[in-house]
Amino acid sequence: MAKSLPVSPLASPLPTLGVVPGVRLGAVEAGIRYKGRTDLVVAEFDAGTTVAGVFTRSKCPGAPVDWCRTALKGGVARALVVNAGNANVFTGKAGIETCRVTAEAEAELAGCPSSEVFLASTGVIGEVLPTGKITAALPGLHASLTENGWEAAARGIMTTDTFPKAAVKKTEIGGVPVVIQGIAKGSGMIAPDMATMLSFVATDAALPASVLQALLSEGTGSSFNAVTVDSDTSTSDMVLLFATGKAENPAINGVDDPALASFRTALNELLLDLALMVVRDGEGATKQIRIRVTGATSDKSARVIARAIADSPLVKTAVAGEDANWGRVVMAVGKCGEPADRDRLAVSIGGVTIACEGTVVDGYDETPVVAHMKGQEIDIDVDLGLGEGKATMWTCDLTHGYIDINGSYRS
């Protein structure tokens, strides 16, 4: 992990980040695992901040995930502590103790109960996290927090990421301007159903925790839970959404309040932006792939099919080789066990229909498809011709870079 990776050819530039009133953050070099870079991030929130969270569905989650699930019940957040380089997973009682000690140390600095401190860790599994390095670094970091610390935070949570990931949206609630700003990390061990990575989003909107949770759960379904890099669901990952209330927008009357329309759209766009940055930094990725499935017997079935295509090593290596090997798409549709009728199936790549009704189209000219395959954003569309179910999923190609990164991660 000492060697730095070349930046993804799909890297997105860091947008110009603003502040989210009520949020101060920063990063420091705590020396947990990496040398010569920041690896500990803290965010502190003004009193009155509500919080929502979505977590990995792994049956073997890390201790910080357990901690956050408990803390989330209060619906209130005053601080967030994140470290990179060690995931604090499968660390037994020591891992639980690390969470308690870290949260208490931060709680004292932030002046809040430890149950209002949220924790996240990312990195190697199965090594005890050196709590002392964190508690030693926290006071200095606390003293340095600033409203302008977003870029530092985005950089401090990176592991195999090759570029920092952040997004910002300006919107309104009831005519009052509000901002939503977030950061994310992740490039491997990425798969739907809250695998994916860490992402922390904050807004100055005033929203009850229950509304915030409903919006976040809805938004992650078509963003973080619709991307996959390698089908491997992490033990650690989470998206947290904090709302400081500083915008002083009018009170919201439940999640279906029409006044939330713009905010909901902006939040969903921001979550998708962040999720796609994770795909675009997929380990070894050289191409982003969008898979749209239509005509399935249900949305759920379409989602299973889209994921089977997105996770197929043969589809992903074909894209890496710029090979419009649509036969592998047919294979992936067939393998996942969902209702499909070979003789009604249609496959398009780059908007060009290649096959329909069980065979290649008459006079199929590969030229425009070959040209599309040379681009960085590949579109694969499958229509099953059976019903109205549809789903979209995003992934990246599978290249030598993935093998390079993951064949020697710990060394």
Add this chain to the structure above:
Amino acid sequence: MAKSLPVSPLASPLPTLGVVPGVRLGAVEAGIRYKGRTDLVVAEFDAGTTVAGVFTRSKCPGAPVDWCRTALKGGVARALVVNAGNANVFTGKAGIETCRVTAEAEAELAGCPSSEVFLASTGVIGEVLPTGKITAALPGLHASLTENGWEAAARGIMTTDTFPKAAVKKTEIGGVPVVIQGIAKGSGMIAPDMATMLSFVATDAALPASVLQALLSEGTGSSFNAVTVDSDTSTSDMVLLFATGKAENPAINGVDDPALASFRTALNELLLDLALMVVRDGEGATKQIRIRVTGATSDKSARVIARAIADSPLVKTAVAGEDANWGRVVMAVGKCGEPADRDRLAVSIGGVTIACEGTVVDGYDETPVVAHMKGQEIDIDVDLGLGEGKATMWTCDLTHGYIDINGSYRS
């Protein structure tokens, strides 16, 4: 596909093959796709040969799979025609017609109804198979068939295989010696539930088709359906088992007849031998991996967990890198949704317990595990500590070779 691949470092030597009385076979260069090698294989069976088959569960199977499923209803086989280089999948009406014409041409040569001719194809999906090249080559091939054609047949069905695969077992039924001999091909698009590849096995035993089918279905469960190379289930794959009856063993009284004990064991061993050869020729494989899961809530649950580990790109790249990264095994256990309790989980590699009860063992010494990881056969054992369910699955590592082969397969 023109360039030949380096032979797998895990290649098994071809055993000394005998004959199976009642079976004559051979191979010829039909020029379907490859140049300078055989690509069309025929086997003919004496009258009275029974047959059993197990097929891909793909919802988009190739036309030859449909053909064989229908032919199998008769329980009788007189010929088998296999081509390599073109899978005759997703070829619509043309593909169905290819099957009909091929079977009729072979039936005329073998002197049987076309419904007693079995067909298999392997190779690229979505291109029409040039039937004329097959029918033109069949008469000459028919004239050259020999009881000693097994090695030629094993070579003629290869695609990205780097070595020919065959196995032979001598056994007995009711004191009468019988032989079982088989060939297989496959090295990518390999996953359980009859993906896997093509395999054709023959015996001179006299067994009714119903008994043969029961034995084959049972034997593939712990062999061909317990191996995975890349999680990608093929549209084409099948195992066919032919019994010529030439051994004239005593009649069998159903599949539970004690006289079948030795035969059953020998068949199961032979099927596992062939299946492991496929793993050992997994595209780019440098290591064979055996995953044993115990202590699951059921055998079915154990199987899902074993497969999640076997299919995890992160586990497979770690093995490729000779990295005893057991944390990724924990991740894979967690991701598959089956019952698991982090705090009861134990993980061993190479027989050394690394972690148990939710954390690494006290004083864990990585040295013997590091040594084990440098070998060619890697053993990963997971105990869930929940029940009696167990399963074993085999796979190979994920290397640059896989990317090389599959990023340029059609070019």
